[in-house]
Amino acid sequence: MRRHGVWTPVVRTLPERFQNWFAARGWQPRLHQLAMLAAAREGVCTLLIAPTGGGKTLAGFLPSLVELAENPFEGLHTIYISPLKALAVDIARNLMAPVEEMGLPISIETRTGDTPANRRARQREKPPNILLTTPESLTLLLSLADADVMFATLRCVVLDEIHALAGTKRGDQLFLALSRLTSLAPQARHVGLSATVAHPEALRAHVSRHAKPEDVRLITVAGGAAPDITIQLPEGRLPWGGHMGLASAPEIYRAIAASGVTIVFVNTRAQAELVFAALWKLNEESLPIALHHGSLTVEQRRKVEAAMAAGKLRGVVATASLDLGIDWGAVDQVVQVGAPKGVSRLLQRVGRANHRMDEPSRAMLVPANRFEVIECMASIEAVAAGKQDGEAPRPGGLDVLAQHILAMACHAPFHPDALFAEIRQAAPYAALTRRDFDDTLRFVEDGGYALRSYERFAKLFRDAEGLVHIRGPVVARQLRMNLGTIIETPLVKLRMRGGPYLGEVEEWFISTLRAGDNFLFAGQVLRFEAMEANAALVGRGGDGEARVPTYAGSRMPLTTYLAAEVRAILHDQSRWPALPEEVREWLAMQALRSVLPAPDELLVEVFPRGEKFFLVAYCFEGRLAHQTLGMLITKRMEKLGYGPLGYVGTDYVLAVWSAFEPVDVQPLFEEDILGEELEEWINESSMLRRTFRNIATIAGLLEKHHPGQEKSGRAMTVNADLIYDVLRRHEPDHVLLRATRAEAAAGLTDIGRIATLLARVRQNIRHIRLDRVSPLAVPALIEEGREWVAGGAEDALLAEAAALVHDATDGAEMFSESLAVVSEDPTPRPRRETPKAPRRNRFIRAAPKAARR
Known part of the structure; x- marks a missing residue:
């Protein structure tokens, strides 16, 4: 039965043990949670789209918990796939609460690239009932010779934050793995979970066992409290250009100080370093503020996540490394520094605050310049109108297909016809032609016509019956060492002299440094000393300017929807009254000139x-x-x-x-x-x-x-x-x-x-x-002129920028004032003042050194 877009269960409700657990917490099971339970009892694949804080994760796992409570058994029952390691760990921690409180005989473990080897081996011999993993680890498991044994008992596959993977290479990898799981465990139902979906029909096809959207029940949850989103401008003049948002650092710091826990989201890793450094310079109250981005070491990120979950932090500056699904109920507000670049992305980040469906999430947008003010206004209007944006998923890549073919050969010999049919059950490859498949298979076999004479490219061979085999264990070992679809610009590890590894920066950046040069990383100023093997040896930085590492491809693209809305606001003067006075004056000057x-x-x-x-x-x-x-x-x-x-x-x-x-x-x-x-x-x-x-x-x-x-x-x-x-x-x-x-x-x-x-x-x-x-x-x-400039070139650039404003406004603004308002910093590095070391922070002092970064 369908009512207001929600599937209402037509079978009995929760078992008494679960009803008591909900009641003990003062909760009532939500309709969509019961609808997911009903769908599971029918064996139907489902896609649940619900607002952040609506209990999606529990809805996805609830049928598995009920089934395992009623019928305990040995082996793998449910596998959960997350786009982030941190999310998998967080979900495992949250899932243990109902299991332990109800005394359920259910084992739960995570498996990622950070899982120790002894635990990985034990998981193969005795799999837990519920395994939480990532696309890369799932593919690796499927490449093992005993994969068919491990997954034979599988009853459910939960795909969390599915919108973040569909249309990406990691998504291609995941849905190819899903097609193999369908072959190994045809009885397993698939469950997709998402809060932000612009193309629900496409995602239904991705959840389906056979790339058919009609086979997947769509459960949508309307409503939820509207988020409270405001725009914060700097106290001084609003910059004309620039994208770092450092001019608003005092306002951001005051927002952190006035709130319980704040996540400060930024759009790039370089921006994360700059914003964190700017906040530390203002941190007279020694508030515990941390930094989190993908180039820091796993240990550093884990300590920040644990401190956040334990309520030991007042704020964390983070990139997209924390904007998916992690449930920190104590987060009071989100600050987005820089325009969000997408409505769905903004909703995802705003949802990290409060994390309760029936109470508004509080967020503050901090535009870095005048164009970004307009984009922020367009984003807030789109959220109020219930809009979603983002591109539709694209077809799968042949490079990912090649990796998958080799992984499946590592598991067991296969016949090309059977593998081709299996692969076409993956939504990104539903339209794969036989020619593309055969050419990709031929490449994996021997490199193709031009490369077949080189023995090192020969990885597969065919027997007399047409079955495809790998050419020995060395091929399988090499696949597993290089498995994955995340390709970054070559990175160099950073190691503190006499201390631990701090993280990684791009190789090109290190190549521009000379011994003694300072740069900002992990929230501190480091001094480059020398290259040692494949690591850069660094020490504590001294005086002088500090550069900021930038990362290729890290900038988020502006969505088509927001781009159209920005054009519309510029043209429609009836919408200008909602803009700040400086922006209105800027647009009026444009209309005049x-x-x-x-x-x-x-x-x-x-x-x-x-x-x-x-x-x-x-x-x-x-x-x-x-x-x-x-x-x-x-x-x-x-x-x-x-x-x-x-x-x-x-x-x-x-x-x-x-x-x-x-x-x-x-x-x-x-x-x-x-x-x-x-x-x-x-x-x-x-x-x-x-x-x-x-x-x-x-x-x-x-x-x-x-x-x-x-x-x-x-x-x-x-x-x-x-x-x-x-x-x-x-x-x-x-x-x-x-x-x-x-x-x-x-x-x-x-x-x-x-x-x-x-x-x-x-x-x-x-x-x-x-x-x-x-x-x-x-x-x-x-x-x-925003490329790296040194010494007096910075002053020359500021003077040129001020002259631009002077020319554009016919001198309407004072020259000295223009110097301050054009851009808070025309180069991708902090100002000349060296950021304070974070040793004054009470939390940092009490925690291990690695937690500081």
């Missing part, structure tokens, strides 16, 4: 500055799309004789500068720019080679890890380039080259958004020629 971009047109301004001409296009398609479009436009400008000199893309604007004035901008934005120019750029740029290296690493052609040695990023690049050139010359249609071109065109370069933009503004480009920079263009021109 130039025009404001309309939602259905592309505004392109052209103006001289110094000895260059600037073209500024207000595309609002996100930084990634703008960077690609900038490359394509400069190629066309070369052909037209405009002498392009460079370009920069922000989330909102594309700016290109050239030696000669572009007198006709229409040809620069024709749709055919995605033809010849795109092909030339893809073939000439290093991006294709970088993409190939990532594809080849996931597919198993390149090995990052090898017994007794660790390959450097430089060695990996050389090997990848050599193989890339061989394949282009001798087998241009090789399956990995096809996968590389597809990913470069459809993913990394955001071609789809560019194509949509060009189609939308066809014959609707508004070309405005100005004699100087416009107010709306100032933030983009500030970005032109």
Whole structure:
């Protein structure tokens, strides 16, 4: 029976033991929890979409707990897959409460890359009733020879935060593993859990045993208290440009001090370091504040998580490493520094506060600049209107497919026909062609036509009956050492002299340091001393400026929905009264000096500055799309004789500068720019080679890890380039080259958004020629100089930025005032003052040193 979008149970309610447990806590089981129990008794796969704090996790596990309580048995009953190790650990801790309080004979354990070897071995011999793991660990388990024995008793698979995995390579890996679980345990039902879903039908297909959405019951929970979201601006003048939000550090610190527990979310790891350092400089009350991001060591992250769960922290500055599902009920508020870049992402983060469905979560948005104020306003309006955003899941990648094929061969010999049929039960591969499958299998067998003469690429062979086998245990060992789909820029470990490892930074960053240089990491200033094997030896930093490591690909993309809303607010002056006075003045100045971009047109301004001409296009398609479009436009400008000199893309604007004035901008934005120019750029740029290296690493052609040695990023690049050139010359249609071109065109370069933009503004480009920079263009021109600069170059950049504001406003603001308001910091590093060491913090003093970072 369906009522208001919720499936109402038609079978008996909870067993008495469970009813008493709910009553002892003063709770009543929610309708959707009972609906999940009813679906489980019917053996139906389900997708539960419920607001944060609505008891989704308990709803997902409740049928398993009831079944195990009524019918105890030995073996694996339920496997839970989480996108984060921290989430799996947190869920295991929370799940133990009802089990212990009701005295249920149920064993619960986690299995991740951090699980000790002796425990992993014991789990194979005697699996727990409920195992909580990640996509990578699940694939590894399925590659073992005894996987069919371990999973034979499986009755339920719980996929938590499924929206975070669908459409990603980790998701491809997970749903391929799910197709194998369907073969090993056809009786197991699948359960998907999510709070934020923009494409529920697509997710139903991902939960299904056979990629058929109609086979999955959708249980949706309406309502929940609306979140209380406000916008916080700095006390001083609002920056024109910049993205770090450091100008609002005093306001953030006061919000932490006035509240119980606060999570301060940021969008990048570099921003996390900067914000944490800024808060420490203000921490006169010695509040216990911690730092959490993916480049810190596992031990450091775990200590922060444990301290947070134990209520020992007042605040934690975190990236996306903490924005999925972790239930810290004591969190009073969330602070989002910088615009959220997506409505669903904002809802996910806001839901970390309070974590109760019937009470509002409290959040504060801290925009870093004037454009971000508009984006924050659009986000709040979208949340109030109940909107969701995000891209639909894309088809699965062939590189992940290659890894999966080898993993399945490590488990047991297979027939290609059977494996092909099994793989097509995974939603990302439901449309996989036989040609792509056969070519991928051929690559895994011997590398393909161009590489088959090299013995090291031969991993599989076929017997007389057509079954595919691995070529010995060495192949299986290498797969397990290199298994996974997360490919980062080559990293270097940081080790304190005479002390522990602190975490990792990108190899290119270390290559720019000289002995004695300072940089900010793990909430402290470190001094680079020397390279030692594959680690960077560091000490405590001294005086002088400290740089901040940045991480490639860590910036979040602006969603299409929010981009459209920002355009709409700019154009609709009836919505301006909700904006701060400074932003209203900024937009009014733009209307006076130039025009404001309309939602259905592309505004392109052209103006001289110094000895260059600037073209500024207000595309609002996100930084990634703008960077690609900038490359394509400069190629066309070369052909037209405009002498392009460079370009920069922000989330909102594309700016290109050239030696000669572009007198006709229409040809620069024709749709055919995605033809010849795109092909030339893809073939000439290093991006294709970088993409190939990532594809080849996931597919198993390149090995990052090898017994007794660790390959450097430089060695990996050389090997990848050599193989890339061989394949282009001798087998241009090789399956990995096809996968590389597809990913470069459809993913990394955001071609789809560019194509949509060009189609939308066809014959609707508004070309405005100005004699100087416009107010709306100032933030983009500030970005032109945001690369690392040293010494006096910083002052020169600030002076240039102030001059931009002066020009854009006809001198309406005082020059000295402009220096302070253009951007809180034009370089990706803290100001000249060295951050205070965190030794004054009472929590830090009482905790082990590793917990400080």
